[in-house]
Amino acid sequence: MSRVRLSWGAAGLVAGLAGFGVSYGATQYLGRRLSPFDAVAELVISLTPGPVSHWFIQRVGTHDKAILGVIIALVTIVVLLSAGRLAARAWWAPLPAFGFLGAVAAVAALTREDSKIDDALPVALGVVTWVLALSWLTEPMHRERAAERAPEPSDGPADGPSRAALVDASRRTVLIRAGVITVIGAGTALLGPIVGHGRRRVEQARRLLNLPVSRPVVPKRVSVHVPGVTRWQTPNSDFYLIDTAFTKPAIDPDTWRLRIHGMVEREVVLTYQDLLDREITEDWITLNCVSNPVGGDLIGNAWWSGVRIAPLLKEAGVKAGADAVLQTSEDGWTCGTPLEALTDDRQAMIAFAMNGDPLPIEHGFPARVIVPGLYGYVSACKWVVDIEVTRFDRISAYWVDLGWAERAPLQMSSRIDVPRDGADLPRGPVRIGGVAWAQHTGISRVEYAVDGGPWLPAETGGAAVRPDGSPNRDTWVQWSATEHLADGDHVVRVRAIDVDGTVQTGVERDVAPAGATGWHARRFTVG
Numbered sequence: 341m342s343r344v345r346l347s348w349g350a351a352g353l354v355a356g357l358a359g360f361g362v363s364y365g366a367t368q369y370l371g372r373r374l375s376p377f378d379a380v381a382e383l384v385i386s387l388t389p390g391p392v393s394h395w396f397i398q399r400v401g402t403h404d405k406a407i408l409g410v411i412i413a414l415v416t417i418v419v420l421l422s423a424g425r426l427a428a429r430a431w432w433a434p435l436p437a438f439g440f441l442g443a444v445a446a447v448a449a450l451t452r453e454d455s456k457i458d459d460a461l462p463v464a465l466g467v468v469t470w471v472l473a474l475s476w477l478t479e480p481m482h483r484e485r486a487a488e489r490a491p492e493p494s495d496g497p498a499d500g501p502s503r504a505a506l507v508d509a510s511r512r513t514v515l516i517r518a519g520v521i522t523v524i525g526a527g528t529a530l531l532g533p534i535v536g537h538g539r540r541r542v543e544q545a546r547r548l549l550n551l552p553v554s555r556p557v558v559p560k561r562v563s564v565h566v567p568g569v570t571r572w573q574t575p576n577s578d579f580y581l582i583d584t585a586f587t588k589p590a591i592d593p594d595t596w597r598l599r600i601h602g603m604v605e606r607e608v609v610l611t612y613q614d615l616l617d618r619e620i621t622e623d624w625i626t627l628n629c630v631s632n633p634v635g636g637d638l639i640g641n642a643w644w645s646g647v648r649i650a651p652l653l654k655e656a657g658v659k660a661g662a663d664a665v666l667q668t669s670e671d672g673w674t675c676g677t678p679l680e681a682l683t684d685d686r687q688a689m690i691a692f693a694m695n696g697d698p699l700p701i702e703h704g705f706p707a708r709v710i711v712p713g714l715y716g717y718v719s720a721c722k723w724v725v726d727i728e729v730t731r732f733d734r735i736s737a738y739w740v741d742l743g744w745a746e747r748a749p750l751q752m753s754s755r756i757d758v759p760r761d762g763a764d765l766p767r768g769p770v771r772i773g774g775v776a777w778a779q780h781t782g783i784s785r786v787e788y789a790v791d792g793g794p795w796l797p798a799e800t801g802g803a804a805v806r807p808d809g810s811p812n813r814d815t816w817v818q819w820s821a822t823e824h825l826a827d828g829d830h831v832v833r834v835r836a837i838d839v840d841g842t843v844q845t846g847v848e849r850d851v852a853p854a855g856a857t858g859w860h861a862r863r864f865t866v867g
């Protein structure tokens with residue numbers, strides 16, 4: 341006999357989660373990027389005013405999406421619980437709650453730039469599952485409650501099942517139904533991705549690729565060999581991640597196309613194979629984010645392999661008057677890039693490999709743009725599908741619409757990695773070091789100052805050398821110094837000087853709208 345009892349709220353949760361399972365499974369089966377839950381998260385992201393999201397990211401860093409996910413999950417759970425409680429009144433009483441969640445999810449799914457009408461299908465399936473599951477699950481609960489309220493027959497239990505037996509039977513039924521509903525929900529959620537066309541498929545396709553690229557070999561003299569200084573090459577797993585995609589686009593390389601059009605003589609459409617068949621270019625390039633605060637770590641250096649953009653644009657035949665390229669990602673994100681940065685002699689490329697491996701899905705698989713010397717938000721479109729040659733006065737791009745600069749020249753910057761802030765160091769020589777960058781201009785020197793004293797020259801690692809013997813100025817450099825300091829508190833500052841002789845400015849400026857400036861400082865104690 342079952343004494344366990346499912347509460348109305350719990351019934352709402354079981355039915356609701358089954359609804360989510362079914363819509364997630366359907367999303368995956370259809371190969372859509374966003375489940376209704378993800379679509380709502382991205383809607384929230386896109387509706388959040390720039391300053392608010394900027395404030396939020398400053399406080400919580402790259403945990404922003406996890407925190408947003410938890411908040412949406414909590415709100416959802418509250419709605420599901422209350423739907424269950426409402427179901428105690430009548431099967432139709434929770435319909436407004438269903439309608440509310442369904443409508444929010446449908447709006448989120450259908451108002452996206454990349455949305456198609458069948459993006460609403462998973463939402464519809466989820467809501468239908470939810471309504472059916474909740475009324476089926478609570479039907480015996482209504483019976484149980486009716487039995488409990490009915491008076492015990494006066495002539496005893498002889499001519500029918502006792503009230504207690506009725507109640508037990510209905511509780512058993514409820515638990516069995518809850519089990520069936522859970523199995524259906526979880527089963528759909530698990531099966532959808534396996535039999536469908538979603539991320540798992542793409543991951544498999546990615547793993548099977550054998551690209552004609554070379555493995556990175558870290559050049560000999562780039563490292564200063566100081567423990568605690570960031571590795572010169574950033575492994576893919578450590579490379580910072582910045583994008584607006586709550587769920588990353590999973591693009592099958594066989595169906596991927598890149599269209600180059602706009603102010604050109606001939607439109608060019610490339611398949612993934614077309615890319616691989618072209619002449620491949622490879623280089624070390626440091627990418628950083630305009631949102632990187634002074635001393636921040638939204639920067640990484642990788643060995644990129646891809647196809648140069650300049651010859652592609654030449655084949656397309658850029659028309660006079662164009663000064664910009666609007667890049668669009670599969671997920672609808674856009675950025676505007678100065679045309680000349682794509683046509684001059686730098687290694688601007690459509691990259692398909694990162695550190696010798698096919699681009700990770702998070703970093704833009706199957707292809708993304710990498711432009712030496714530009715911030716990511718104006719150049720490094722991940723999951724790129726469309727390149728339109730155009731003019732700045734005709735376009736509006738994602739971050740520029742949110743108040744960031746249309747053209748932001750990259751700020752030279754430098755960072756102290758050791759000592760750590762607040763470190764307690766033993767007596768003896770203090771090793772100081774970090775990285776400095778001015779991509780595509782190049783760093784010539786790094787200087788540091790202790791306790792407000794004079795600027796002193798630091799040692800720097802060498803630049804990587806290209807096959808033609810020229811120095812690669814598109815990456816960061818490492819720097820280091822050794823100091824003998826008295827016992828007590830100390831502060832060290834760093835600044836860089838580029839190959840043109842420009843000294844990194846000490847004027848402190850926030851990351852918005854065009855990149856942070858100022859000298860990085862670290863405080864520590866000796867003795």
Ligand SMILES: Nc1nc2c(c(=O)[nH]1)N[C@H]1C(S)=C(S)[C@@H](COP(=O)(O)O)O[C@H]1N2
Nearest residue numbers: 580581582583584629669673716717720722
């Ligand atoms: N599709 C897409 N591409 C994008 C972004 C994005 O939000 N969506 N963010 C850009 C920004 S702001 C930066 S700094 C870089 C970060 O690239 P990473 O995540 O590979 O480090 O990607 C750029 N490309």
Ligand SMILES: [Mo]
Nearest residue numbers: 629630716717
């Ligand atoms: Mo960025």
